[in-house]
Amino acid sequence: MSSSPSRRGSPPHHTGDPAVRVQDLSVIFSHGPGGPVEALKDVSFSLDEGQTCALIGPSGCGKTTLLYTLAGLIKPSSGRVMIKGEPVRPKRRDTALILQDYGLLPWKTVWKNVSLGLEIRRVPREEQQQKVEEVLGSLGLLAMRDRFPGQLSGGQRQRVAIARALTLDPDLLLMDEPFSSLDALTREELQESLVELWQVKRPTLVVVTHSIEEAVFLGQKIIIMSGGPGRVLYELDNPGVGSRGYRRTAEYHRLTTTIRDLLVENRLKSTSHRAQHHPWESIG
Amino acid sequence: MWNKVLLYLTAILLLLLGWWALALVLDSNALPTPPTTFEAFWVAIGGPLKVHLAASLTRVVVSIILAVLLAVPTGLVLGRVKWLDWLAGPLIFLTYPVPKIVFLPVFMAIFGLGNLSKVLLVGLIVFYQMLVTTWDAARAISPQLIYSVTSLGAREWDLYRHVLFPAVLPKIFTALRIGLGTAIAVLFIAENYATNRGLGFYLLETWSRGAYDEMYAGIIAMGLMGWGLYQVLGWLERKACPWMAD
Ligand SMILES: Nc1ncnc2c1ncn2[C@@H]1O[C@H](COP(=O)(O)OP(=O)(O)OP(=O)(O)O)[C@@H](O)[C@H]1O
Ligand SMILES: [Mg+2]
Numbered sequence: 001m002s003s004s005p006s007r008r009g010s011p012p013h014h015t016g017d018p019a020v021r022v023q024d025l026s027v028i029f030s031h032g033p034g035g036p037v038e039a040l041k042d043v044s045f046s047l048d049e050g051q052t053c054a055l056i057g058p059s060g061c062g063k064t065t066l067l068y069t070l071a072g073l074i075k076p077s078s079g080r081v082m083i084k085g086e087p088v089r090p091k092r093r094d095t096a097l098i099l100q101d102y103g104l105l106p107w108k109t110v111w112k113n114v115s116l117g118l119e120i121r122r123v124p125r126e127e128q129q130q131k132v133e134e135v136l137g138s139l140g141l142l143a144m145r146d147r148f149p150g151q152l153s154g155g156q157r158q159r160v161a162i163a164r165a166l167t168l169d170p171d172l173l174l175m176d177e178p179f180s181s182l183d184a185l186t187r188e189e190l191q192e193s194l195v196e197l198w199q200v201k202r203p204t205l206v207v208v209t210h211s212i213e214e215a216v217f218l219g220q221k222i223i224i225m226s227g228g229p230g231r232v233l234y235e236l237d238n239p240g241v242g243s244r245g246y247r248r249t250a251e252y253h254r255l256t257t258t259i260r261d262l263l264v265e266n267r268l269k270s271t272s273h274r275a276q277h278h279p280w281e282s283i284g
Numbered sequence: 285m286w287n288k289v290l291l292y293l294t295a296i297l298l299l300l301l302g303w304w305a306l307a308l309v310l311d312s313n314a315l316p317t318p319p320t321t322f323e324a325f326w327v328a329i330g331g332p333l334k335v336h337l338a339a340s341l342t343r344v345v346v347s348i349i350l351a352v353l354l355a356v357p358t359g360l361v362l363g364r365v366k367w368l369d370w371l372a373g374p375l376i377f378l379t380y381p382v383p384k385i386v387f388l389p390v391f392m393a394i395f396g397l398g399n400l401s402k403v404l405l406v407g408l409i410v411f412y413q414m415l416v417t418t419w420d421a422a423r424a425i426s427p428q429l430i431y432s433v434t435s436l437g438a439r440e441w442d443l444y445r446h447v448l449f450p451a452v453l454p455k456i457f458t459a460l461r462i463g464l465g466t467a468i469a470v471l472f473i474a475e476n477y478a479t480n481r482g483l484g485f486y487l488l489e490t491w492s493r494g495a496y497d498e499m500y501a502g503i504i505a506m507g508l509m510g511w512g513l514y515q516v517l518g519w520l521e522r523k524a525c526p527w528m529a530d
Contacts, residue, residue, distance in 0.1 A: 068431065071431075071435050073431050073434060073435065090434065091434075091437050093437060095435065096435065096436075097431070097432065097435035098432075099428050099431065099432050100428070101426075101428055103428055103429060103431070103432025103433070104432075105429065105433070105446065105447065105450070106527055107450040107451070107453070107525070107527045108446075108450075108527075116433070116436055116446065117436035117437065120433075120436050120437050120438050120439075120442050120446075121437055148526075148527040150527060164436070168436070
């Protein structure tokens, strides 16, 4: 390592605390349909500043819940979530969240949607204008500025959602299945723009995904979760993220195979486990 | 565009022809022919009818504005604040089905025989319709939308302004269209009592004199008032909800 005072080449204001630290986190929804639902149980992991992380696991295993908790929108039932050494707060200014269905407001034009975060923060008009123009330009959306979300394709909408998050210059970017509803090519194209954006701004990035390929392409750390209640099964390191042509490397393919095997193996385990305890479930 | 105009014109023409034919067949004072009626309308609107039209129009517009100003904020807050929703729910849904028109005598006893009791009665009825619509719409807003705007740093007021209000706006216009019809009907009944102004009074008065052509002039005035208000609503809606355009 060099003589630089900060570790891992992070920026000089680095405090030594990880960007995200989750300790023994449990989340219980007390008002589930059939009584309380234990969505997360004893989840622990941490992320370095500027690191990317992919969360993958079966449907209902608590990925969205975990993301909301990182955003401070859901309170932990027990355990701790620290962002840069501080307990998570709902209105932490430098966190941006992009939801499964984009979370764009149908009644606002592209421009207004993208400037919303700045407007809410009472940023002066001129500054808003400059920032929004810059971000829309960088994502190739300037021509769409006066359209409503209903007049855009899925890929364009996704880009708008990303643009809205980027205007806030977040140091923690949380994304819930951002590209799941797109066709394969658009999807890869947006994944690549995301990596490029990340390489420029270096936010800490957490992406929830159902796609093994996406997890391997985007996550320097890949967290595999299992459901009922949601917990962390495995953490894999994936240092190749962001290198040129990563999708075509042997390492990329090896990792996708590993993850596929882990997920399948875990599914077999959990279904046979369930069948032992509730044999009627598989009949009904 | 031109298709639509053509459609309208054809509809009007058919209506007039049917009316004319019926008037000729019945050959009764109670159904004058279109030319007689339009002539009477022309004469009447230059005279007393316009005063009555203005009185009714003012009452309808004032009651609707009052109702909207009270119902929309209340509905938004009830739809957003869980415990208020829980408290107010039974209250509203028990009183909602009661036909408010039965309170006309009570209103006249309390608020006097003048404009106030009529405006309040019509306003109350429209208020209920608007309240229930706004409330339901506010409750139905997806939590994801609220989450995503909250994560941008929104405070409670920002949520009302950027999410709740625009989300219910199209529903408010739909409710206004329905409410407008009810309002005019209720006003007609209310104006049959203790007033000498308004289309309700005018219709009753001309009818009691057997002046059917003038009565029909009043009906036309009422129809025009409704039509005009619908046009205004349509225009406001297009201005206020541009994202709904197809
Ligand atoms: N508000 C809530 N109230 C009660 N239960 C909830 C609530 N939100 C989520 N759950 C439950 O918590 C569990 C985890 O849900 P979550 O949405 O986090 O899963 P997920 O991993 O994101 O699933 P998917 O991949 O399908 O999006 C599920 O069993 C779900 O039914
Ligand atoms: Mg989810």
